[in-house]
Amino acid sequence: MLLILLISSVVIFYALRSAPGGPSGGGVLSPLSSQEVRQAYEKRLGLDQPVYTQYFIYIGHLVRGDLGTSLVNGSPIVELLATHARNSLVLGFTALVISYVIAIPLGVLAAVKRNTWVDQLAMGGAILGMGIPNFWLALILVYFFSLRLGWLPSAGCCDPPQLIMPALVLAAEGTAVTMRMTRSSMLEHLRDDFVRALRAKGLPEWQVIIRHVLRNALIPVISLTGLRLGWLVGYALIVETIFRWPGVGYLLVDSVLRRDYPVAQFFSLLLILFVLLANWLADIGYGLANPRIRVA
């Protein structure tokens, strides 16, 4: 994992600097600034040195815990980390909870009532959830709930009303995928031998389904959580941007567009680390959920 991180950091470092256009220094520079002003600025920030030198200086700082400051507004990245990371976590966690609370019961219902209208409806909803681009969904929701009905604010942070729509949009695709996964896992396990044996014991049907079949069926769903977290990161970039939710995603997109090197570098590395951890967690999660692997 460390190796990947290292390689990524080099790649990102070079990539950002090779992009056309330089930093605008938060308004200090503009495309119209004269050569001298630009050169003075770059010299001050050490940007005139060869790239690899810059890289090592940066690593040196990182290791000592100095995360640097934003080129745009001079805030120390540490502060940015605290606020934005927290915001993202709040948003992500809410979205995750929403998606599970909706998807799992729906998946169970769809599996048990297979091929009835309940199932068709749920599957139809899932197809929509996977097919509608989340940014468009966001626009539609904003249109209805903010512009037309005025119930919810269309942007900003951090009160609950402002959290609802971004969380819903973020949860949309994950809910659909989880629901389909739950349903198919349930369908598979409903055919297991032990289900028949449980009924032969005279257990009530709901107990058979929820206590036994669901418990087995959830194993792959839970282990998928790690991967879902990774995907959530990707969608968060877009959702946060649309709703101006000041999280890490918003920050990353913004900093890349504005060539705010320190910010972009740090947070992209952070996100990559997060995704790697999430994937790793997925592997562990599977072992925990399945006693056959755990105990053996």
Place this chain on the structure above:
Amino acid sequence: MSAAEVALEVKDLRTTLFLREATVDVVRGVSFQLREGETLALVGESGCGKTLTALSVIRLLPDPPARVTDGQVLLAGHDIRALPENEMRSLRGDTVSMVFQEPLTSLDPVFTVGDQIVEAITAHRKLSRADARAMAVDILKEVQIPSPEKRLGDYPHQLSGGMRQRVMIAMALVLDPKVLIADEPTTALDVTIQAQILDLVRAEQERRRLAVLLITHNLAVVSQVADRVAVMYAGEIVEEAPASEIFANPQHPYTQGLLSSIPSAAGDRKHLYTIPGRVPDPRALPPACLFAPRCPYAISRCWHEHPELEPVSDGHLLRCWNPQPFTALLALEPGEVDRRVATSE
């Protein structure tokens, strides 16, 4: 016949499979009686309908596509076919229990053995968890599982195949049912373990005056534990008799064929016999006797009139137009049988 009570009686049971392409009867007019303390073995090749018969009795058919379409199932005199589901459910595990073939997949892999036994108990009795656990320990002791208290906390995959099957039997008997249905209980086990399990079932039967319906395709198993034997073919019972009689004097050509394919029953035959042909496809059944295409004694009548199950001697029922003594089959050379079947001479 002793005056033991009839624990289970099945009359003209007909189970139908409703498929997209066709509707087929897989159990056709099956009738038998099972008395207290008696073991009836339902024997036949795979696909003959014996498992479906058992599932029909306990009403655990996969519906769709299967359903019982005719007949009666009388448990201690009451027709259980007509019972509403929740009443049937209270009978299952309490009055009539079933044990399945593969003990590993019949137990929920994510729950401990103890949990599953306790669950079976509390589904029917209002007991505290501690009391239920005590009952579980007792029944495990009875089926001879060592250190039963410790075993309660084990997961199914941690036990050996034989122990798992003992657990299944324990779960089935813990509430002292009247009838036990065992579907191929030893097929997935080692030969040595098989004998142990069969002894266990026999012992429990004597202790509890249990009526046992044993489903199997293995005649060695039958010889060990069965009191009566009913041979099934293509959804029908073709012969029924006490166990000793079946082995000594099999009358139906199918039964004879089954017996001559096991070394011990075939005596000193040099070559083992296999019944030529295959079980008929339910979509294209022979027009009269279902066994005719594979039968070395088939006559014209067998292709035109469907034989009924008739008594041929005390306690011995047979469904055949042209039975021949077993010695006749044994005397035939192996190629001879195939030739006879092929040319239907």
Place this chain on the structure above:
Amino acid sequence: MADITIADDKATWEARVDRLWSTRPARWRDAWYELSRNRLALGGSVIVAFFTLVAIVGPALAPYDYAKQVLSDTLLPPLSKGHVLGTDALGRDLLSRLLLGIRISIAVGLGTTAIALVVGTVVGMLAGYYRGWVDRILNGFVELVWGFPLILIAVLLIGAIGPGLVGVVVAVGFVNWAGFARIVRGEVFALREKEFVSAARALGKGDLDIMVRHLLPNVVGSALVMGSYYIAIAIIAEAGLSFIGMGAQPPLPSLGQMINEGSGYMLLNHWLSTIPGVVIVLLVLGLNVLGDGMRDVLDPRLKGMG
């Protein structure tokens, strides 16, 4: 004693059984038959075919130049004179832009998926066939890439090479190949143990020959099913990236871009964003449904892959 009537009866019956068994069509004929009966596949292919047609001939039939700004005719609603779908804030005809946008979406979707399919299949095939250390390395790579959020990679990539469609295509292709590789590898793993492979090897056939002639045809089915889904994913990704400004640059009318441009006018002129959105939804829906239909027919095993 020979009884002729038995032989007749028997023969009649045996003939019936034979007929039953001979009416089973060959595997591919089976597939086509089922495919045409499967409503999902049918519906999906109709939608997809429609949009593909639009993509190919649409822009040529467009009433206006997509980039032409007519500042006196801004923000006309749909069904205005001369503009079936209205105009945007710069007076550009929406229909013309939409047609080109559809072409861009489909081209990107198709292009990236084609690349991803080829790369993924090759990698998956090699990993599944050779196993051992080849598989460990390749699969490690595959698993790593597979879990990564497309958007993150894309944003970083585009940060490096600058915004534009090229960036989108590279980014999407960069990540999506892993999905194909996984599926193909799994299939090859299973197929490799089957008898026809050992038979081929016993005949002295080379690895490449076996992979291409025997394994590839079996793998094609699942790859196609995944392909449909991945084209949909690629289209959404392209739209999303264009939406946040990292994809197609103005005046190129990517559907995502159009939605972005229209977002400021949602209150009064919502059609600027709604219409392109609906188009994307329909297109993606069609692809997903087509994928589901094909999967039901070609490989029911994949039903678990939400």
